[in-house]
Amino acid sequence: MSPSISVIMPVLNEERHLREAVQQVLDQDYDGAIEVVLAVGPSRDRTQEVADAIAAAEPRVSVVANPTGRTPNALNAALAKSSNPIVARVDGHAMLPKDYIRTAVETLQETGADNVGGIMAAEGITPFEQAVARAMTSKIGVGNAAFHVGGEGGPADTVYLGVFRRSALERVGGYDEHFQRAQDWEMNHRIRETGGLVWFQPKMRVSYRPRPNARALAKQYFHYGRWRRVVARTHQGTINFRYLAPPLAVLGIVFGLALSPLFWPAVLIPALYLVAILAGALLTGRGLPGAALVRLPLVYATMHLSWGTGFLTSPPRLSKPRPAGTNLQDLFH
Structure with a gap:
């Protein structure tokens, strides 16, 4: 039997995408138990109502408050609410392939890594978004980070999102709430500094929608x-x-x-x-x-x-x- 998974999702202003994102997690091609914890911040839309409705209809989903609205606080709140030995961090607008969790768990087991993650697959619709997507997958735009530009699987400084062993998160004390941005890089640095392994798995691709204009x-x-x-x-x-x-x-x-x-x-x-x-x-x-x-x-x-x-x-x-x-x-x- 595959290990149980806790999926933690920081959620803010995600009314449009939340139902689909949660459903893609629940529909994963994975034979272990999956729970989803939504850490909902003070949104400007109906995100809280949508999250509550999802949790009311689906016993595998629960909701926890994130009054600050900040991502690392949301992740720690969801971690505290969750209980399983493997923890997957997923965004409220992420679109996961059906084999995402299965591939992640297999990679954790095969490599002994503390965290595995894959490619931030930027995809644009408008001409500007298409240009950003191309820039975000080129070395000219973002350097040689494998989770942007791809490459062979192996040890990495950081990865996109991440599927962790809970023991590693507990070892380093969770996400550092000081870092409003770059909290993933900082977390992975502490995992590596304490002897853990972060592993890039190119088979794990998550669609990402770039910013729609130059100002954003x-x-x-x-x-x-x-x-x-x-x-x-x-x-x-x-x-x-x-x-x-x-x-x-x-x-x-x-x-x-x-x-x-x-x-x-x-x-x-x-x-x-x-x-x-x-x-x-x-x-x-x-x-x-x-x-x-x-x-x-x-x-x-x-x-x-x-x-x-x-x-x-x-x-x-x-x-x-x-x-x-x-x-x-x-x-x-």
Whole structure:
């Protein structure tokens, strides 16, 4: 008999997608027991009513409150409510393939890993979304992270979402509620630091809908960069060139534009960046519709410069005041 699974879902403003997302979890091709815990934040739509209705009709689903609306708080609240030895983190709008949980459990058993996860398969409908989806699956857009660009299965720094051994979550004290963003990366870092293994399984693909416009994309990547800097302050030695490239690009463009009235060759720095993203868009945009292809340079620039600006301007006040995170074991008492 396969081990029982607890699926924890942080839910906020998910009225449109929640029923389908939960049903895809319950319909998994898996012969073990599945429970779903919805941690519902203060939404602006009817998410709470939808979640309560699902739980009333389905005994495998329960609801717990997340008054803060923050993702790590929701995950810890759902963890405390759940009980099974394997815990799968799923988003309220995620669309899982039917073999997702079965593949995850088989991979946990075969590798001895503490956490396994797969590919964040970005898929767009509008031309802008299609351009973002292409950028989010290219090394020019997001570096070499396997959960974005794919690759062979094996040990990884982090993975998308994640299916965990509960013992690993308890060992590291749950999600750190200080990190409004980057909590998954930070959690996986602590798992690895305590001797655990994080495993990338490319067979686990979860559809992801990109942001619909440049403003929303810029906000998303600004906060990614801002909170990745907080992680770097908390965990020394976790920054490499892949993370430093966007802030270096921002600095180069700013200094180039500022110095160009006094020293005209300085304008070559932003000009070279522009040429690079145009060439990169042509190289990676093959097969895209024309309307998406012409948006791809804008998407690359938005992702790079927003992430880099967020990283550079991340205020020290966001730094974690103490090294210990929330103790998950305390949440059960």
